[in-house]
Amino acid sequence: MGREKEKEKLSEKALNLLRSRLSDPNFIFRPLSDSPDSNYSKLKFIISTSVTEACNNSILLLGPRGSGKVAVLELVLSDLLQQYPEAISVIRLNGLLHSDDNCALKEIARQLCMEHQLLFSKVASFDDNSQFMIAMLRECGLAHKTIIFVLDEFDFFAQGKQRLLYSLLDAMQSVNSQAVVIGVSCRLDVDQLLEKRVRSRFSHRKLLFLSPSKEDTERFIEHILSLPMDSSLPHNYTAEFNGRLKKLLSDERFKELIDTYLSFNFTIGHLVRFLFQAVSYMDLSAGFLSLGNFKTALSSNQRQPKLECIRDCSVLELYMMVCMKRLEVKEQASYNFYSVMTEYKSIHDSFQTSDYYAANVCLRAFEHLLQCQLISFIDNKGHNQSVEFRPVKLLISSAELHQGLKSYQQCPAILLKLMDR
């Protein structure tokens, strides 16, 4: 009994270790950035030259979500902060939060004040803040301190009038300032969104973040999931864990599994999330990762939500959907609840089904379908009409409906017959 508890404690510790590793972007992207021609080294080179040579620079980091753009950037910045502690200050903005110019300048002023231990006034106006920013840029330039602006979700800043971008880039053109503007975005064509005057001030440097190759991926998985030898866990447990892991990774079925997952979601971020799920399913009493964990994680990611919804429907709701499908087949352009009810009635008359219910029960089933988003209103503006009269449309294709009916337990045979016609 005691040994089992001990084993569980050990596996809990190992689980904790793996989970914290997988949630830490620094740990994930460091090994991928070791080679000299990686994005990490290029970025580091660009920023460090602009710091040492006291020039202005701008760069865009592009790549799909989860490819590690911000993570690599943070790695570079932390390394540079260690190298040149007094010469860099970082301002971070996010397009989701600060796309409004007032908001953005306020945030810039607030972060500048925090860095340099100045008092920040919340009621400063837009002009005050922008003057403050320009003054700080000049002062920092004279003191040979580089300000690095990190603009996350850059495409949001490119909406509207782009005042912030223009003022930033314009301020950088003056002789005294030393600033680097780094834009991070998931849209690969984000520089096409920039206005002409902004684009002319922007250097067209782009760093593309692509997913690593297959061998790199395999090496990465092994590196991430192996327990380190020098941790606080006992040596024999770690050795056995790593040994089993190696065997698992070389298994053909595992490789197939990873390939299937990566063919849908190919970025490192997605892979890490998948590994996190698999690791969480680890059986604590056994203490080792098994193929079953990965299989469960894969199946939970391969859900088909609409089919699940259909499986959750009651028989009456299935009837209503089949009626709507038949109305569509009859090429009736739009239909609402009452036309569905007439179709339902005609089916009942011709086939004498046992499932004939009153209008209010059918209306409740109709509203349930609306809630699950299996059907929806055609336009959102008809709020002054009651639910029964607004036209609706099916959000599910006929093939999916057919598949759902086939997999439904105790589906009335009549429905399948009606669908086949």
Add this chain to the structure above:
Amino acid sequence: MATEESPQVTRRATRSYSASNTAIESTNPPESYKPTINDLGFRQQPLRLEDLFSSFPGRRSQILELLRLLGPLNSPMFPILVYGGPSTGKTSVTLQVFRHLNRPFIYSSCITCYSPRILFESILNQLFHRKDSGHSYSSLKRCERPSDFVNYLREALENVITNLKGNSGKVSSKMSGRPDGTMVYLVFDNLECVRDWDKSSTILPFLFNLNDILKMPEVGLIFISNTSPDTYYLNIGYAEPIPLYFPDYTEDDLRHIFMANQTNSRLYASFLDVVLRPFCRVTRQVDELAAAFSSLFKKYSEPLSDKEVAPNEEMKRRLFSHIRPHIASALNETFQVRSQPLLKAETNQETKKTNSSRMPGVREDFDKIDFHMSTSAKYLLISAFLASRNPATLDASLFDSTGVSDSHKRKRKASEKSMDQKEMAEQELLMKGPGTFPLERLLAIFQCITSLAEDSLDEEESHELTVEGGSRGLMSDVLLQLSSLCNANFIIKGGSCPLEGSTRYRTAVSEDLALKVARSLKFPLSKYLYRR
């Protein structure tokens, strides 16, 4: 604004004033309540795992998966999206899991917090920003924009986490009722309501990306939603949370759920054998079934004198034949709350009709409407219904001075083409729904109808005073009645006509209800309805 007063009120005061004063003083805490860390945990008795499983039948695998994804103590996590149909137990399972784990969490529902500002402020208030002693109901920091929210949230969370880290070194938390661990979890419930907000295109990606924006590994996010993840796809991408699906209950699970806490389990089991399957064909949601079953079970156990007895086969058959006619009618009902006079009337009728056999499905209160309306409101409702149903050009002929319509005109033999046209016209009527009418037309029809009613009243009775009082009474508060009918959703106020600029109204009652109302007034509605 000090609400503190010295308890010794010595000046003269009226009795009610001093009574209300003491009431205020007794409920006012001596100083403003300072929320502490312990408020972040579930402050009830901690729950064991087996109790958790037994209180949620059929949810064992979902509970296990949620526990695994949350992980052991102080382990960071990825955001989770819990989704499933309504009343499948998502919120209750999540909250009870936190009670079992005894970890600090903050819960906010997007139904009660119906705008971004209220959502942000509710979360910040729960992270105990100190509230002013005077304004104990208003939040201290006004937070409307996501950027402010992130800054305040980061500050508050860092505060909380340092507190938790300090506490974790001390006495074991089971003794002192403190929550475990150094992680804080944010639970967002009813996420599908955010889709209908005005700012949903920025708020939804903000919420889903909150994990990346905060970059704090000690914070865990859990989203609960009624709709599946594919309904949240927007143009802007976001890091998808890990999905956790709660399927609807199967019939066996429903049986387990309904059997819990029943005094006479054998009787209830035989009841469920009879009703569960037919009702499951209509709906499988627990709340709707529970409402239907509670009234039906009362009827089922009516013939039994002793409610504690366990039924044998013969008794089961008898009970089944007793309940069978009621099942069919109950299947065609949605939630029904009976008003009191109707219940009494029903019991009277029941005692009268013990011997006669009743046709299944026919209800005695077919003619009665089960809510109370004043006479003028009923006339107004009928006039609204007529105004919506009939085209405006017909008003003159229908409501001429004699008040009698002659829609029983020459009946022409329907030709093939006119039958088709009729069908198409009916289709159109179905599709378009009731038409709109301006206020003046409604009032004109109302006046015609009520004058008609007065005439008939005149013929029937020869009383004087009620008539003249009646006519003035019927016309006096028509506009007031109209607005209360609008509020009750019998009449919908539509958009304004672009040419005239006056608002138009539309009726929202079904033909059945209008017929019932007309019947209660003895008004010949069918004579006035335009049938093509």
